[in-house]
């Protein structure tokens with residue numbers, strides 16, 4: 292039997308032995324079943340269940356290449372950042388992160404709470420399910436995990452130690468390439484465009500000089516603005532939900548970056564769900580999605596302001612008008628990032644099912660063009676987006692055309 296004192300990529304059977312050896316979670320004689328259930332782009336996710344059916348855990352292990360492509364070589368220690376951030380999120384935003392039971396720096400894996408009573412939000416939204424508490428939960432999560440890790444609230448020396456601790460060069464590099472570069476020029480030649488929209492995309496994205504300049508500015512903002520410890524990949528595939536609960540998983544892309552990166556990802560991915568609902572004529576779902584996007588932005592603003600007032604420690608950050616200036620900048624980044632995420636998930640390597648699963652050709656052509664047109668507005672006019680209504684007004688104008 293493997294000893295787990297030297298790294299190797301586990302198979303289902305190894306994972307069962309591993310969990311028995313490393314934890315006392317299951318009884319020694321329990322009959323365990325293991326399935327690989329991961330559908331993400333990077334790692335392997337195993338669910339281990341006691342056949343008696345009363346206990347289960349998740350084991351997440353990193354391979355030395357990305358699951359989506361062997362050409363993307365990665366060091367396996369990325370699970371450390373993920374485990375550390377999940378533990379921190381569990382403290383900062385109680386009830387919104389899975390519990391981590393163990394992190395193993397040899398096998399490069401972690402064992403954590405099984406959330407299979409929850410569903411991945413993207414999958415549920417593809418079935419047009421609605422979640423009345425989502426906006427409240429995710430706005431709380433963002434404010435409670437982001438603001439406390441900034442210089443506004445944290446001791447500045449401790450924050451600088453954190454910036455170093457959470458350096459995540461390889462995964463940042465993936466975002467710099469996939470979000471901020473390739474969608475605008477295909478310079479690595481791995482953008483697969485939806486054929487009927489190909490020419491339109493070449494003209495509207497690759498050949499739009501103003502757009503590419505603004506994307507370049509945002510790229511350098513992402514690389515150089517160590518504002519807060521961000522989740523770094525806060526899309527609807529990183530959320531586990533029930534009607535009553537929202538848990539945020541997969542912070543492996545976390546690092547000190549701009550707050551707007553997280554907020555913008557949420558806005559973009561909820562917009563994909565809305566556009567998918569629209570393509571299938573699901574009006575009540577579209578209305579819910581529209582209200583949810585609006586509420587996410589407005590509740591974020593409200594909770595951010597309240598949290599700031601209660602927890603600000605930096606003397607200069609207490610100057611009249613500074614909070615408003617800071618929040619305006621966060622919202623402008625959020626709009627810019629929402630636009631970038633919407634472009635890269637249609638044009639770039641890592642696409643989203645919300646769009647690719649639209650079967651009717653005419654509807655998919657329309658859905659992609661709506662998203663990309665809106666994305667361009669989010670990026671170019673990013674300084675004008677402040678409230679939920681600003682985002683929704685732009686969305687409605689683009690959808691009407």
Ligand code: SR1
Pocket residue numbers: 331332333357359363465466469524641
């Ligand atoms: C190679 S990884 C592709 C994408 O999957 C992750 O979820 C991130 O969004 C990344 O950009």
Ligand code: MG
Pocket residue numbers: 331332524529541
């Ligand atoms: Mg992920």
